[in-house]
Amino acid sequence: MNSFFARKFVIQGIFIAVAFVIVIRLFYIQIIDESYLLSANNNVLRKIVVYPARGVVFDRNGKVLVQNEPVYDLMVTPREAKEIDTALLCQLIDIDVAGYKTRMDKARDHSPYRASIFEKQLSAATYAQLQEQLYKFRGFYVQNRTVRSYPDSIAPQLLGYIQEVNEKDIERSKGFYKSGDYIGGSGIERSYEDLLRGQRGIKNQMVDALNRPKGIFMEGRYDTLAVSGEGLISTIDRDLQLLAEKLMKGKMGSVVAIEPATGEILTFVSAPSYDPNMMVGRQRGNNYMKLLNDETKPMFIRPIQAQYPPGSVFKVVAALTAQQAGLISAGTIFNCPGGYRYGGGRAIMRCTHVHGATDLANSIKGSCNTYYGYTFARMIDSRGMSGPKAYDLWREGLLKFGLGQKLGIDLPGERPGLVPTSDFYTKRYGSDKWRSGFNISLSIGQGELGITPLQMANIMAIVANKGFYYRPHLVKGIGEKKIIKDEFTEKISAGVDEKYYASVIEGMSRAVNQPGGTAYGVRIPTIEMCGKTGTAQNPHGENHAVFFAFAPRENPKIAIAVFVENAGYGGTWAGPIANMLVEKYINDTISLPKYVQDRIYNANFIPKAESKTEVKKDTSSTKKDATKRPLQGAQATAPKREYFVHHSQVNRHE
Template sequence: MNGLFERKYIIQGIFIAVAVIITARLFYLQLVDNSYLLSANNNVLRKMVIYPARGVILDRNGKVLVQNEPVYDLLVTPREVKDLDTALLCDLVGIDKEGFIRRMEVARKYSPYKASQFEKQIPATAYAKLQEHLYQFRGFYVQNRTVRSYPDSIAAQFLGYIREVNDRDIEQSNRFYRPGDYIGASGVESAYEELLRGQRGVKNVLVDAFNRPQGSFADGKYDTLAVAGDGLVSSLDKDLQILAERLMKNKIGSVVAIEPATGEILTFVSSPSYDPNMMVGRERGNNYAKLLNDPHKPMFIRPIQAQYPPGSIYKAVAALTAQQAGVIDMNTVFNCPGGYRYGGGRAIMRCTHVDGSIPLITAMQRSCNTYFGYTYARMIDSRGMPSPDAYKLWREAVMKFGIGQPLGIDLPGEKSGLLPTDSFYTKRYGNARWGSGFNISLSIGQGEMGITPLQMANIMAIIANRGFYYRPHLIKAIGEQKIVKPEFTEKISAGVDEKYYEPVIEGLSRAVNVPGGTGYSVRIADIEMCGKTGTAQNPHGADHAVFFAFAPRENPKIAIAVFVENAGYGGTWAGPIASMLIEKYLKDTITLPKYIQDRIYNADLLPKPKTEKPQETVRSAPKPSPSPRKDPEEEEEAIFVHHSVLASRHE
């Protein structure tokens, strides 16, 4: 009996203890621990993602190139949508009923219980009207964010654009990104994405039954702050960039200008370009499709992706590397009878002049093809070794000038250019018994050689520096601490001693500043500009106009390459563009005659669309007589090189 009585009290004690524990736990959950209250009150709490502002991008003088402006995303939680005035919502958002139905289906498929985007990037003007009626749309709310804005609508290919992340971006970022986030897709926006993007935050907001915010939950105790992205100071000079884009309007080509002492890029033009504001907002998708289908390829980044035969600028490299190799010096003289004969005299590489006995400086000034044909032959055929081995040494020396390899600019997508290996020619000709005559066009920067406009400008920077360069770059400082990437402070040697640069520079100076020089018409008063015009052959159409220069001769401040596709003579088109940009940068004025300026500004050199062939019954208009060729003293060489006669020399 006593045992039964004892068991009764034990069982009662257990029940009482359990009741006390449960009561205490409920007291703690409901009155002490707010984290559970947060979970229990999801129907009146909303987690608001706070998107950080991307870092602002400035030019080298502190002027804004890229900034942010507010937009608003409309989000929806499908299960909360009740008593909706669909017509009013569609009118305020700017969509039709079919668009509404489609968006709701996507939202339900994502999750009936979680918020997802209904409409993206509603501008501030449209949001002002929507905000007045938002309380009528249960289940809908607005999330603030920013988008990019380009005040001057310039430098589109340099700056790049942002886009919404896809599944691959999310996976590659180890889930840093979430659906609805944005990521840099090209240009600087892509190259510096991790610095520009910042860190998102979260704000817990109390809302009432009408979707109206009632303040922060727990005084923001569980919120996290958004951290804005780092700002960037670019190397671009905004005013110079605007001028360069004006000068290249309705032309295909590139302008790249570099500060030789630092490698900072002052101007970066890819033409035709586009307004970067086209890649922002709700019309971005349509605009992107238009740009992709544009026959002039405005999204192609020509300064780092187009590869052209360098033409005359290579002659400077040829003169420098040949001096360093000891096969010529500044006093070396060759005879120019109007062309260089090779292949046992069966083929000729012509000049536009008959120069007779010509030394190195004059050969640079007059761009004598014959001189550099002989120079290349000495580099390949006269060094006491098999020609392929000599070619390897030649190629290694040329590559030190940044030809045939990427320079490492801080933009994605840079091309290396073209500089064939010796094995390329051995395979082409069937054995290794080939010599300079098999690829003689390389001697004047033609044939299989191709370099980018960035590489062209960098060659001029090397010559301006008398033998070295800093890796060309577009961002000179990062964040408030003005951090400079260490790879952009490395001094890189071109492998040629300083003493060998003076005859080359003297020739470049005479080409611009001495009457009869190919660039004399674009000389600048009070500034000794050293430069070279060029007319690079184009097997697919009209020749390309090129001009390379640096200025002033002593303590140079700017090196530039201008390339205008299918324009003809370098002295006519590319030279004036480079001259105006150099003078504007150095003197903040332009003194080139107005009629030349007007011709450049107003010219339309874009390829014309092909017209349909006229019917046979319609008589064709007579063809106009070809324009007379200008005097060779006033323009650059046009080159024809014939290889086929040498095809059997290896036998």
């Protein structure tokens, strides 16, 4: 009897245990494990992400710079992909069998139950062929997307491109992006990503066992609509940009033009350039690597990343800051015998000419190195304090002009340039007893100074405004309300009173419009342009041609900086480019003689790929006496700088 009851309890215990296991398993399958739910839902419902169109980008006059065009991503749910005619599918989307296996393995690694991209950005023609036979490929479906299109194929460095998100993008977005999504990769596409991307929607579609669409689930009650991204109105003038890029074809360098009254960038050219449409479509990866390995660095954004010795444009800043410090005035005269002697007369910094007795305005007109050697000496040696302390005051004045720091343009990757601290020289010379003769090359914008083309153009905007600037920017309106960011409406002082600009502007006007001026050959008959030429010496090859200007003198509409690497004289090459752009923008005409225009259009200064750039050996007596000679040992210890930062000697030619 007792054994009967014992067996009874054992059997009951077995049934209870089995029932408990079944309940636990059902709980796991229905509540915890989502694979069966996903599989069931995938057999009935397909949640299709509806990607919004990215915001369109216009130029300042309403012309389209960036628009959208449709493409199609082929999606796959690996668990559902059974009995696939692999050869047919490969033929339809133009891949090989090995490619099919690789793509399927990647999708399976992502998730066997969730859809992921099998092949992205199918063209409309490919999609049309595939659509007719898509029902044969269970587990596959097509998702509509849009990609960027560039009607004029211009300004890739400022407009940027979009790319597939990586793990860091997904992590930073806190789950907003998922694998296979696209994000702005550079340019304003990156800077304004949050506004351009819009808001994704969801469409619930019913499908049958053969993966064929059978209508909208619950009449779309649970669908969400996609919201298109905000449009952007760029500051760029499309026609001016097209002309500037045409003029810079076959050249390495930059063109930046700014509207002084607003800080809006009218033209932003980085040369050599590339067709932005290369960064769209199924060949994007191959094109990207081709551009990345190009020796001319077309993806390097020269206007904000290249750092050069400023050369002659720096004399404008030097004249203004010295007046503000009370060390010179418009009437201050220095005698120029053809050079500035320092170091007890043992060393000389050569000048462009023998200028004789020279005042401030004529020092700008003739680009007199001697004048600025004396000016720098007063700034460092004649202020009743040590050299390093006086230098720090001098440096503080430069920083107010936006040098040695980022200007805050709405582009990623801006570099600050370089204005060395006094500690740099104290460490170099092993003492704080140094004076102006130890870094005299700074007086004319050479030596260790580095400045970006954007900063060059901004200096011209400051002079045009007589003492202030607005932060340079590339977007002047966001969305239908044309909102502008607050930081681009802030008026920033350069720290020099308005009264000190008159003599500098007069000197710049004489440089262009009076015989004997360094830029007289690029004057515009109907416009009083105020400018300054420069020829920055380059120890790695031919000199760089530079020109800076604003126009007209009264109520300026444009400030411009043109920098052409390895071209030679600024007045010969950079000046005519600025001349044509300024006249085109203001008068919508170009009066420069046709033979000069043709010379600019046809010039090619891009080094040949097979030739290696060598440091030129110069044995002329002039260069032996130039600034670099007495500082040669010190300069040899200077830190290595970027490829495009060239330690130059003295500007002797304009």
